[in-house]
Amino acid sequence: MVYAEVAMDIADEYNFFGVGQSSVHTQPTATVVTEENLQQGLEWQRYIADADYTVKESSESNEVPSSVDIAPSSSSVSPMAEADIPIPNSFDRPQGSPFEPPRYLNEEQSMAFTIIAEHLQQLLMGADPPQLLMVIHGQGGTGKTQLLQAITQMFSDVGCADHLAKTALSGVAACQIGGKTVHSWGTLPAGKGTPRNDSWIYRPSPKTARRRHTNMHNTWLLATDEMSLMTTDTLYLLSQVVSSYRLANAIPRTLVDTPFAGLSVVLLGDFHQFPPVGGRNRALYIQHPTSNKCQLGRNIYVEFNTVINLFQQVRITDPVWLDILSRARIGGCTSDDLSEIRRLVLTMNDCQVPDFSVPPWMHAVLITARNSVQTHWNNRATEKHSSISGEVLFICPAEDSTHGQPLDSRQRMTVAGMSLKDTEQLPTMLRLVKGMRVMVTCNLATAANLSNGSRGTVVDFKLDVREDHIVDEDIVDRTVFLHYPPALVIVELDFCEIPALPGLSKNQVPLMPEKCNFTFGSQPSTRVTRRQLALTPAYAFTDFKSQGQTIDHVLVDIGRTTCFGLSPFNAYVALSRSRGRDTIRLLRDFDNNLFLRHPSEDLRIEELRIDRLVGETTKLFKSKHQ
Numbered sequence: 001m002v003y004a005e006v007a008m009d010i011a012d013e014y015n016f017f018g019v020g021q022s023s024v025h026t027q028p029t030a031t032v033v034t035e036e037n038l039q040q041g042l043e044w045q046r047y048i049a050d051a052d053y054t055v056k057e058s059s060e061s062n063e064v065p066s067s068v069d070i071a072p073s074s075s076s077v078s079p080m081a082e083a084d085i086p087i088p089n090s091f092d093r094p095q096g097s098p099f100e101p102p103r104y105l106n107e108e109q110s111m112a113f114t115i116i117a118e119h120l121q122q123l124l125m126g127a128d129p130p131q132l133l134m135v136i137h138g139q140g141g142t143g144k145t146q147l148l149q150a151i152t153q154m155f156s157d158v159g160c161a162d163h164l165a166k167t168a169l170s171g172v173a174a175c176q177i178g179g180k181t182v183h184s185w186g187t188l189p190a191g192k193g194t195p196r197n198d199s200w201i202y203r204p205s206p207k208t209a210r211r212r213h214t215n216m217h218n219t220w221l222l223a224t225d226e227m228s229l230m231t232t233d234t235l236y237l238l239s240q241v242v243s244s245y246r247l248a249n250a251i252p253r254t255l256v257d258t259p260f261a262g263l264s265v266v267l268l269g270d271f272h273q274f275p276p277v278g279g280r281n282r283a284l285y286i287q288h289p290t291s292n293k294c295q296l297g298r299n300i301y302v303e304f305n306t307v308i309n310l311f312q313q314v315r316i317t318d319p320v321w322l323d324i325l326s327r328a329r330i331g332g333c334t335s336d337d338l339s340e341i342r343r344l345v346l347t348m349n350d351c352q353v354p355d356f357s358v359p360p361w362m363h364a365v366l367i368t369a370r371n372s373v374q375t376h377w378n379n380r381a382t383e384k385h386s387s388i389s390g391e392v393l394f395i396c397p398a399e400d401s402t403h404g405q406p407l408d409s410r411q412r413m414t415v416a417g418m419s420l421k422d423t424e425q426l427p428t429m430l431r432l433v434k435g436m437r438v439m440v441t442c443n444l445a446t447a448a449n450l451s452n453g454s455r456g457t458v459v460d461f462k463l464d465v466r467e468d469h470i471v472d473e474d475i476v477d478r479t480v481f482l483h484y485p486p487a488l489v490i491v492e493l494d495f496c497e498i499p500a501l502p503g504l505s506k507n508q509v510p511l512m513p514e515k516c517n518f519t520f521g522s523q524p525s526t527r528v529t530r531r532q533l534a535l536t537p538a539y540a541f542t543d544f545k546s547q548g549q550t551i552d553h554v555l556v557d558i559g560r561t562t563c564f565g566l567s568p569f570n571a572y573v574a575l576s577r578s579r580g581r582d583t584i585r586l587l588r589d590f591d592n593n594l595f596l597r598h599p600s601e602d603l604r605i606e607e608l609r610i611d612r613l614v615g616e617t618t619k620l621f622k623s624k625h626q
Contacts, residue, residue, distance in 0.1 A: 033462035132264035141315025169229035171451025227269035231282035232297030285606035318580020333595035366540035368557035381539030398532035424516035
């Protein structure tokens with residue numbers, strides 16, 4: 001908390017939350033939801049569910065969890081990584097040559113594209129090409145998403161769109177590439193629902209069997225993004241599920257005793273991004289796994305021997321900053337590099353401090369490694385928005401109950417002190433203002449871009465029918481304390497992949513309170529059912545949430561801490577979110593060691609292996625195409 005308070009003191013010193021002249025009147029307050037509103041909300045939810053079956057499903061025996069796992073996950077926030085890279089609607093190439101790389105791809109991208117295109121071409125000709133196990137590695141902003149978009153277009157151009165499966169390790173990344181989460185596509189168990197044995201692989205429930213058939217039956221190529229978040233045991237389980245399905249259904253070109261039973265797989269990502277959540281020792285690059293499944297997964301990973309490294313930067317336009325980041329990712333920064341980074345620290349005398357009272361810096365987003373800083377910053381920023389807009393600030397509590405009865409005062413005190421992780425990512429208290437920026441905190445429907453980390457703007461909301469009628473006397477300092485979470489919130493997403501919903505404008509989607517269960521205490525424990533909106537203000541978010549994103553103007557907080565120290569992963573991910581020194585500032589000073597040591601010895605060894613495979617892949621490719 002002290003760490004957070006210091007962050008807020010610095011923000012106040014540089015007038016980040018100064019609002020100038022506040023609005024002199026209060027806008028009309030929200031109204032209570034009507035039966036028509038509720039019915040429309042349910043219709044909207046069904047519409048979204050029809051567009052994407054990965055919307056939350058009821059559990060059934062022997063059924064793995066659906067894609068809606070309200071649990072910590074890495075995701076990112078719009079604007080998304082490389083979303084700002086121009087991607088033509090059609091290939092810039094002669095008509096009738098769908099297997100030629102588009103002209104907007106660079107040499108390394110074209111090489112990867114051609115390898116996949118030739119594999120697809122052989123399949124279309126009825127040949128039986130060798131299984132393709134491929135890794136496309138590259139820093140953020142080097143065009144991995146752009147390349148995958150070109151591959152997607154190629155499959156579509158030759159009438160094979162349904163033969164390409166696209167997945168990612170987080171909901172927002174899956175939305176970005178137009179795919180599904182790995183766990184949803186592969187029907188893999190997640191979090192607390194992990195089965196004790198592997199019977200779910202070979203004896204799936206009827207619903208799981210149908211999902212596997214829908215996802216896997218026609219797939220020729222599986223592309224998986226954000227491989228840094230993939231664990232070795234997840235890779236093993238994914239291979240087992242795919243192999244079980246292909247063998248049981250006699251899929252053409254199925255191979256026994258081969259990873260994925262012969263299905264071709266492409267992994268994309270950057271190992272210098274964050275490692276798996278809670279599983280750093282299970283990352284794909286760990287040299288000596290500690291469990292049997294992890295070892296089997298590692299054995300599968302090392303069979304990916306076709307490797308392309310993308311290095312031409314698209315996002316970062318500042319060459320000096322690019323050189324610094326290239327050294328920072330391997331812990332090789334010089335004293336000059338450290339001096340240059342420190343020139344961006346607000347508290348340093350030689351820092352060129354921006355004017356935070358006017359655009360674009362007044363809209364800068366804070367990236368921090370600490371939840372306490374994120375919470376304080378978001379609260380202040382929400383109050384700032386309320387003051388500027390004149391809109392009422394609504395304090396929305398979660399509706400908690402145990403055995404159908406409200407919690408008593410002692411239980412409420414205990415629950416109020418629990419972390420978001422302990423309450424399944426549904427907050428105890430949520431601040432809402434019309435027009436504020438918000439982030440979705442769980443995977444609801446990837447087809448609608450309602451995923452953990454999706455960002456947008458609150459358009460409107462309707463209060464619970466149990467709320468008493470709000471009169472002017474209830475508004476104190478432009479604030480109203482509610483008794484229940486709002487019944488319905490309309491959010492206009494930054495990115496949305498479905499057509500406009502009935503009664504709503506483009507990119508607008510309805511959110512209704514989610515439900516989750518958690519426990520506290522022991523002997524006996526108390527089981528709590530929580531009902532709350534899966535939202536949080538989006539003026540600050542953790543560095544983990546920022547992974548894979550491009551942000552126009554950003555404040556970074558990688559300050560020294562006395563406990564729970566930061567790693568080089570924290571520093572590199574946070575500082576690589578924007579385009580260069582003109583759009584990045586640091587909130588406070590940092591520990592030099594963040595830039596002077598390699599993030600992982602296992603990763604350093606893996607990089608040497610990747611470099612060797614890149615050389616072998618390039619040599620073989622050029623020998624075939626001279």
